[in-house]
Amino acid sequence: MTIIGVVARSLRATLEMALPTTCGGCGTAGATWCALCAHEAGRVTYPGGPRQVCPKPSPVGYPPTWAASPYDASARAALVAFKDGDRRDLEAVLAPMLSAAMATALATDPGLRAVLTSGNGPVFVVPVPSSPSAVRRRGDAPLELLTRAALARAAREGSRGQLMFSPALRIRRRVADQAGLNHRQRATNLDHAMQVQPRWRASVRGVTCLLTDDVLTTGATLVEAARALREAGSGHVAAAAVAATHRRLVATGGGFQDGDCRSQPCGER
Numbered sequence: 001m002t003i004i005g006v007v008a009r010s011l012r013a014t015l016e017m018a019l020p021t022t023c024g025g026c027g028t029a030g031a032t033w034c035a036l037c038a039h040e041a042g043r044v045t046y047p048g049g050p051r052q053v054c055p056k057p058s059p060v061g062y063p064p065t066w067a068a069s070p071y072d073a074s075a076r077a078a079l080v081a082f083k084d085g086d087r088r089d090l091e092a093v094l095a096p097m098l099s100a101a102m103a104t105a106l107a108t109d110p111g112l113r114a115v116l117t118s119g120n121g122p123v124f125v126v127p128v129p130s131s132p133s134a135v136r137r138r139g140d141a142p143l144e145l146l147t148r149a150a151l152a153r154a155a156r157e158g159s160r161g162q163l164m165f166s167p168a169l170r171i172r173r174r175v176a177d178q179a180g181l182n183h184r185q186r187a188t189n190l191d192h193a194m195q196v197q198p199r200w201r202a203s204v205r206g207v208t209c210l211l212t213d214d215v216l217t218t219g220a221t222l223v224e225a226a227r228a229l230r231e232a233g234s235g236h237v238a239a240a241a242v243a244a245t246h247r248r249l250v251a252t253g254g255g256f257q258d259g260d261c262r263s264q265p266c267g268e269r
């Protein structure tokens with residue numbers, strides 16, 4: 001099923017709930033996610049499904065990463081409302097997108113495919129950690145909820161037993177809000193900011209990991225998360241995200257370009 005189909009299906013499911021609510025994309029009364037926003041989301045997601053995406057410049061240690069949608073229009077509205085607007089019900093819209101990006105990563109990335117086809121799994125699915133202050137402010141960790149929901153979908157679609165939810169990472173020191181920082185500042189802000197939690201250290205050793213994130217911007221978050229996993233001895237690391245900003249990004253394989261970006265080979269470095 002294409003991402004447009006996935007979004008349309010989740011829209012129908014959402015509409016059927018018929019709760020007195022407002023659209024998480026535009027605020028119109030009547031549905032969690034209105035028909036116009038669903039149409040817009042279908043229009044802005046990458047045609048043909050999730051794409052491998054690569055920041056430019058691509059930072060050292062950047063894991064191969066797939067995203068479902070450009071961080072644009074309704075994807076942005078839905079993610080902001082989901083994380084910071086108390087609209088956790090938008091999980092119904094966003095989990096299928098993350099699940100689709102994960103499925104494409106698992107089907108495309110040679111390191112992930114090797115584990116799954118050899119039966120040497122499971123692959124650990126590791127959400128990028130929220131800072132303790134963000135968890136206190138929000139009352140929960142939205143990306144963990146989203147990752148669990150995406151995994152539940154993957155299990156229903158046949159990946160049961162091959163993927164394991166593994167919230168192995170934590171933030172180990174104070175970090176500034178990444179918003180408003182350029183790519184160098186983001187990398188410095190996050191350098192050695194994450195670590196594998198002690199109770200997960202023995203488990204991640206030698207294990208292939210699929211990171212999950214909401215929005216790919218400069219790649220600094222995924223670079224730090226992958227570094228922390230590798231430092232703890234994990235095997236191959238790849239990543240899946242709901243959306244990717246495209247001012248600094250190019251997608252590979254499908255010709256997606258924006259502004260002065262140029263397609264470039266994209267792989268683990």
Ligand SMILES: [Zn+2]
Pocket residue numbers: 023024025026027028033034035036037038
């Ligand atoms: Zn709407």
